[in-house]
Amino acid sequence: MFESAELGHKIDKEIYKKAVPELRAWLLDAQYELKEQGKIPVIVLVSGQDGAGKGETINVLYEWMDPRFISTLAFSAPTDEERQRPVMWRYWRALPPKGRIGVFAGSWYSGPIHDRIDGNMTKAGLDARVDQINRFEQMLVNEGALILKFWFHLTKDGQKRRLKALEKDPRTAWRVTKWNWDRLKTYDKLQDVVGHVLRMTNTPWAPWIIIEGEDDRYRSLTTGKILLDAIRQRLAGTSKQTTPVAPPVPVNLDGRDVLSELDLACTIAKKDYENQLAKWQGRLSELVRDPRFKQKSLICVFEGADAAGKGGAVRRITAALDARDYQIVPIAAPTEEERAQPYMWRFWRHIPRNGRVTIFDRSWYGRVLVERVEGFCAEADWLRAYSEINDFEHELADAGAIVVKFWLQIGKDEQLKRFKEREKIEFKRFKITDEDWRNREKWDAYHSAICDMVDRTSTGNAPWTLVEANDKNYARVKILRTVCERLEAAFKSKDKTPD
C-alpha cells in the first residue's frame, strides 16, 4: 500500500510558491461554501508515522483556511471521564457539526494500532475493532459526512532523517524524545500492523489517502489539493453520498509514480543470464519438493502490458516444475458458466490444494485494469473490487497459499518494436491483434489504473513485484528469484496465522 509513498516525492520551492496562493483562495472559497450550505460535516484524520509531518500539516491547513470554522481534536491517553464510558464516546463528543471541518490528530485508529504493537491486543481483537470502526465510519457517511483519512508515510531511512532534522533545529528539538527513537526500532512491526489496519479499513466510503511525508512542500500541497477536490466534489453532488465516495486520488503532483520510477534500461548479460536461470530454476525445483511445501501452495499471478513477455516468463517457471504439480490458467473472456456466477468465482475454482502450484496468466486484476479502462463494468463495481480482491488474497494467505504477483512493464517504444516483430514472424502473428493496437492507444489510462492497483492491492500478504521487462532475460531472472525468495520466507515464518 505504501509503494507510491516511497519514491522520494519532492516539490520545487518555486513551483510551491506559485501554487500556494491559488490553492489558499480556493480552499477558503470551498470552506465558506461548506459553511453556507451547512449540510456536510468534514472529518479529516491526520495520522502517520512519528516525524512524518502530522503537526506541520495541521498548521498549514490552519494557515490556509479560516481557523474559526476548523476544530482540531487531539487525543492521547483517555481521561478519567472517558475511561468510564465506551471507547468511542470521546470521538462522538468531538465530531464537527455540519458545515465545519474537524481535524483529528490521533483518532479511533491510534488506540488499536498501538495496543496491537505493544502486544496488548490479539490479532482477532484488532480485527473486531477494525470492523467496529468500519461500521462507525459507514454510519457517519450515511449521515452525510465527508471523511478524509490521511496517512503520512516515511521509509525507515526517511524517518531517521526526519527525526535527526527535527532534533537539530532548536525550534523543533523538543518534539523528538527517546520515545520517538525507540519507536523507530519497531518500524517494521508498525508497518506490519498499519498495513493490515489500513487495508481492512480502506473502504469505498472512506478510503485511505497515503502521502509521503518527507518533503514538507510535497506533503502540504498534496494534502491541500486532495482536501480541496474532495470538498468541491461533495459540494457539487446533488445529494448525500451513499456508495463509493472516492475514486482513487492522484498523489503524484511531482509527476512521479511507481511505474515512472522503474529503470527499464536494466539488462543482464547472456552468460550471466544462463547461469542465473539455471541457479534459480534449480532452487525452485528444490523448494517445491521441500516437505514444508506440503503445508503450503503457490499462486503466481502474471499481469503486464501486451507483449511484455508474460508467456516466456511463465515457461521459465514451469520448466522447473513437475507437470503433475502445477496448472496454468489463462484468463480470457469468461465462459457462459462463469458469466452466471459472481466475478471472483472463476478464480476460486482454480485455487490449488496444498503442495500444488497455480499460475494465472492474467487474473482477477482484469476488473481494475481492462474492465475499468474499457468501461466494461460500472465504476462502483471496479471500486469495490479492490477490497474484494484484498479479501480474497487474504483468505488465500490465511489458508497457507503463497501469493506472488508480477506486473511486467515495458516501454512504449519497446512495445511497438515487439508488435512489429510479431507481425513479421509467421508463428507469432496469432499473438498480435487489432485489440492490441487499440489497447496501446489507452496507454495513459492503463498507466493510472496500474498505479492505483499497486497502491490499493499490494499488501503484506500479497505484495506486487514490478518487473522491468524491456530485457526479457532480466525480467525472467527477477521473477524466478522473487518466487524462490517468497517460498523461502514462507518456510521460515513460523506463525502461519498469528493470533
Next chain:
Amino acid sequence: MFESAELGHKIDKEIYKKAVPELRAWLLDAQYELKEQGKIPVIVLVSGQDGAGKGETINVLYEWMDPRFISTLAFSAPTDEERQRPVMWRYWRALPPKGRIGVFAGSWYSGPIHDRIDGNMTKAGLDARVDQINRFEQMLVNEGALILKFWFHLTKDGQKRRLKALEKDPRTAWRVTKWNWDRLKTYDKLQDVVGHVLRMTNTPWAPWIIIEGEDDRYRSLTTGKILLDAIRQRLAGTSKQTTPVAPPVPVNLDGRDVLSELDLACTIAKKDYENQLAKWQGRLSELVRDPRFKQKSLICVFEGADAAGKGGAVRRITAALDARDYQIVPIAAPTEEERAQPYMWRFWRHIPRNGRVTIFDRSWYGRVLVERVEGFCAEADWLRAYSEINDFEHELADAGAIVVKFWLQIGKDEQLKRFKEREKIEFKRFKITDEDWRNREKWDAYHSAICDMVDRTSTGNAPWTLVEANDKNYARVKILRTVCERLEAAFKSKDKTPD
C-alpha cells in the same frame, strides 16, 4: 431477536390445505420467471436448531417447486480436498448460477457457531469470521444475488417436544441421536452464540428471517410465502439491488405477534402493590449503592404508546435514587445543535459514567417508530438504524453499562379512556395534544413497527421488556423488578467482556 418465534405459532390444517395449492402455483411461476430471466441467483440458507424442521422444510420446497432448478448443498465436516484450501472454497464451489435456487443445508455459519460453542474459537475470532461473512454476502448481493437466510427457532421446551416426537415416529426415529440430546443440554450456550452471530450478520443487504419451528404447517407456509414474496420483489425490480434488500418480513401468518400475546388484563391489588413497590424500591436503592455498581452504569429506556404511563413509571424508579446519581433525558424534537450532528449523537452525549444512571424518556428508537411511521426519514435510513442501534447498545454493554429497555403497551380502549380523562383534568391537559389523537389513527402502523423493533433489537446484551400497562400499578412493579433483576444478574456475571 427470537421473541416473535416463541409465541407458539400454529396454522390450522384447513387453512393450510386451502393456502398450499395457490402458493405452489405461484412459486412455480416465480421459479420459471427466474430461470427465464437468468439474472438472479437465489441463495437460501436453511439453518436453525436441531429438530426445528430444516430437513422437512427443504423437502417441502422440493415438493412445491421444480426440483430440476433447485440444488441442495449439504455441508458437514470438510473433506480432504476442502481442508487444504481456504474455508470459503467449498461454498464458492456450491454457489447456484444465475436463474437457479441453491438451498444450503448448513452454511458458512455452521462452522464458526459450533467452533465457538465447543470452545475452539475465541469471541474475537468469531467476530472476525462474522466480518468476513458480512463482506462475502455483501459481495454476492453486489453481484446480483438474492440471499434469504432462514433460522428456525425452538424454545427449550419446544425442542424437547420436537425431539421426543421425532423419536417416537418410527419413520424419523433414526434422525434423533444421543448427540442431539446432548446438544439440548447446551441450549442456552447455543442461544447465546447464535443470538450474537445473528445480530452481527443481520445486515440490510442480507437480513435474517427467524421462524418458529415447532408447527410444521406454520413453518412451511411462512417459509414458502417469504420466499415467494422475495423472488417476486426482485423480479419486479428494474435493476440489481444494492442498498437495503429487505424491509422486515411479517412472520405472523396466524395473526399472532409479541404485542397480541400480551395479557393486558394483568392487574395487582392495591395492598399488594404497596408492598411490592416498597420492596423493589428498597432493593434498587441498595443495588445502586453496591460497590460493584462502581464498575457499571445503568441506562433505562422508556418507550410506549401515548398515555401508557411512562412518566409515572420513571418517577417510581427515581424515587429510589439519589438525585446526584441519575439524570432523566426526555427526548423530543432535536435542538439545532443536535440536528447538525449524526442521529445518534444526541444520545451519545448523555451516556452516564460508571456508578451513574441515565433514564431516557423516549430514545433512539424514535427512528424506527415515529420517524418510520410518519415518514420523517427515508426507508433506507430507518432500515440501517436497526444495526446502528444494536452496535450502539453493544458498545454500551461492552463498557459495562446495563441497558434495560421497556415498551409500555396499553389497549386502544384504555388509551381512549386516558385521553378523555386528561382532557377533563386541568393540570393534565398539557399532556394531551392534537398530535396524540393523530398518532392514535396510525395504531396499526405503529403496531408493526413495534413488533419489528422488538424482533430486530432485542439482544442478549440489551433485551426488550414488554410491559402490560393497562394497570399502571402492575406495570410499575414489573418495571422496578426488572431493573433490579438486571442489576443483580450483571453483578453476578463474572466476565464483563468474555474473550
